[in-house]
Amino acid sequence: MITCVVRYVIDPEKTEAFERFGRRWMALVDAHGGSHHGYYLPAEGASDEALALFSFPSLAEYERYRELFGRDPEFIEADRIRDDSGCVLRHERTFMRPLERHA
Structure with a gap:
């Protein structure tokens, strides 16, 4: 398993648009073989x-x-929500693997 952690810098005045963007991407990840664990907002x-x-x-x-x-x-x-609203100022991706509690 590979987990993608995306760190965003968002416009605090556009949190509602970011939430719309996030909801759309959660559905897309789940529909295309992934498991979305959620967005974590300020x-x-x-x-x-x-x-x-x-x-x-x-x-x-x-x-x-x-x-x-x-x-x-x-x-x-889905990307148009982000681009049209300007809710995301920048982002970066990191890939991680889990260390299971019980190996």
């Missing part, structure tokens, strides 16, 4: 940081999902 502290975590069974399956970016109409529509 509650206390920095008001411009958000996280998303989602997993795929393998890096190869994640890459198949990524092939749809910029091509699939649903993916383009």
